[in-house]
Amino acid sequence: MKSRFAPSPTGYLHIGGARTALFAWAWAKKQQGSFVLRIEDTDTQRSTQASVEAILEGMSWLALDYDEGPFYQTDRFERYQEIIQQLLNEDKAYYCECSKERLQSLREKLTEQGEKAKYDGRCRDKKLRSGVVRFNNPLDGFVHFNDVVKGAISIGNQELDDLIIARSDGTPTYNLTVVVDDHDMGIDTVIRGDDHINNTPRQINLYEALGWALPEFAHLPMILGTDGARLSKRHGAVSVMAYRDEGFLPDALLNYLVRLGWSHGDQEVFSIDEIVALFELKNINKAPASFNPEKLLWLNQAYIKSASAEYLIEQLDWHLKRQLIDTSTGPSLEAVVKHLQTRSKTLVEMADGMKMFYQDFATFDAALAQKQFKDSQPIELLFNKLSALDEWLADNIKEQIKQVCSELDIGFGKIGQPFRLALSGNGNAGNIDIVAELVGQKRTLARLKMALDYMAQSGDE
Ligand code: GLU
Numbered sequence: 001m002k003s004r005f006a007p008s009p010t011g012y013l014h015i016g017g018a019r020t021a022l023f024a025w026a027w028a029k030k031q032q033g034s035f036v037l038r039i040e041d042t043d044t045q046r047s048t049q050a051s052v053e054a055i056l057e058g059m060s061w062l063a064l065d066y067d068e069g070p071f072y073q074t075d076r077f078e079r080y081q082e083i084i085q086q087l088l089n090e091d092k093a094y095y096c097e098c099s100k101e102r103l104q105s106l107r108e109k110l111t112e113q114g115e116k117a118k119y120d121g122r123c124r125d126k127k128l129r130s131g132v133v134r135f136n137n138p139l140d141g142f143v144h145f146n147d148v149v150k151g152a153i154s155i156g157n158q159e160l161d162d163l164i165i166a167r168s169d170g171t172p173t174y175n176l177t178v179v180v181d182d183h184d185m186g187i188d189t190v191i192r193g194d195d196h197i198n199n200t201p202r203q204i205n206l207y208e209a210l211g212w213a214l215p216e217f218a219h220l221p222m223i224l225g226t227d228g229a230r231l232s233k234r235h236g237a238v239s240v241m242a243y244r245d246e247g248f249l250p251d252a253l254l255n256y257l258v259r260l261g262w263s264h265g266d267q268e269v270f271s272i273d274e275i276v277a278l279f280e281l282k283n284i285n286k287a288p289a290s291f292n293p294e295k296l297l298w299l300n301q302a303y304i305k306s307a308s309a310e311y312l313i314e315q316l317d318w319h320l321k322r323q324l325i326d327t328s329t330g331p332s333l334e335a336v337v338k339h340l341q342t343r344s345k346t347l348v349e350m351a352d353g354m355k356m357f358y359q360d361f362a363t364f365d366a367a368l369a370q371k372q373f374k375d376s377q378p379i380e381l382l383f384n385k386l387s388a389l390d391e392w393l394a395d396n397i398k399e400q401i402k403q404v405c406s407e408l409d410i411g412f413g414k415i416g417q418p419f420r421l422a423l424s425g426n427g428n429a430g431n432i433d434i435v436a437e438l439v440g441q442k443r444t445l446a447r448l449k450m451a452l453d454y455m456a457q458s459g460d461e
Contacts, residue, residue: 001033013058037069247346
């Protein structure tokens with residue numbers, strides 16, 4: 001069994017493409033088959049190297065590994081040429097020299113008459129030697145096929161044009177290259193978006209003209225935004241790498257993507273191994289799927305919560321570099337990650353939360369400082385107690401906080417809030433005793449001192 005993902009490099013890898021890639025990948029893995037990556041770059045006007053790289057980067061970030069490829073269609077022009085020539089020799093294709101103007105007025109005329117605007121075959125029997133090459137589509141009969149997702153489909157040949165298989169400069173077009181490649185590469189299961197379903201009968205006619213066995217087709221339902229319109233930039237990030245940038249875990253995104261058009265009972269959370277084990281083409285839904293960013297965020301949070309520290313550290317690396325957070329001196333990265341993983345929805349949030357453990361800051365959040373740094377007495381007392389602490393452990397730190405409360409007869413909030421602000425600079429911190437342990441004695445004392453200086457200064461004003 002062999003499946004493939006065949007993106008055109010005309011932009012980044014987007015959510016829809018990644019979903020197609022995932023389904024084709026999962027199906028190949030499930031059957032211990034082979035998964036091929038093919039870059040469909042014959043449209044030299046629109047294809048770019050940057051886009052090829054973006055697609056490869058996206059596949060690699062998602063860890064959708066391919067067994068064969070990447071193959072590039074631009075490396076295969078000779079082969080397409082050979083097939084085009086073969087079809088011409090066998091009178092299964094012909095040159096057409098109809099001008100743009102003629103085709104335009106033909107279209108207008110047919111549309112006016114309420115007919116389907118298709119080429120009228122004027123050059124079919126002219127035996128021309130140049131121009132575009134058109135496929136001699138059968139004039140009557142039907143194309144029948146059984147789509148794994150959509151079921152039985154029949155299209156009358158009269159609906160179909162004599163498709164252009166080579167442009168006038170000789171370059172082959174999509175419908176030809178895809179058939180030649182899927183055949184040559186031994187693809188037996190074509191999984192792709194249902195925006196291609198109208199191409200399938202044309203491709204089937206080509207397979208038949210070439211005497212080649214048909215693959216199985218599975219056309220995936222569209223992905224819609226929450227407003228019911230086709231998913232687009234209007235709905236937020238559609239590029240896969242933008243999700244990396246926003247702090248999503250690749251496994252969470254894959255888990256989310258697999259549920260776009262596929263289900264296994266009402267299970268929502270799947271490990272990658274489970275996706276592979278449970279994936280079935282027959283469980284792909286016919287109905288369009290709806291992209292829900294909130295659910296993706298929920299899933300990401302759930303993944304972060306249950307992930308191993310090791311996996312999170314690996315995934316955080318890119319974010320730490322991007323935010324210039326140097327973790328080589330300071331508390332153990334593993335301990336910090338474990339502390340933060342219960343309170344971070346994204347890796348960006350997590351990296352932000354890490355700053356207080358590895359970076360010093362020069363100022364406090366102004367509004368919070370004004371509110372919380374009013375009474376220096378509890379902070380001063382805490383500073384003295386913590387300076388004398390021998391064993392810098394959360395439990396001992398907590399004990400000192402309690403003692404401050406009882407000695408001064410104040411509630412926990414009166415010391416807890418300013419201490420949290422002193423430690424974090426922005427008030428954003430979890431359990432302060434644990435945070436203080438991780439921040440370390442030296443840094444904690446320096447920050448308390450900074451808070452005291454702040455109060456001394458504002459008292460002077
Ligand atoms: N290259 C086509 C696209 O990116 C996909 C072709 C296919 O899967 O058959 O839309």
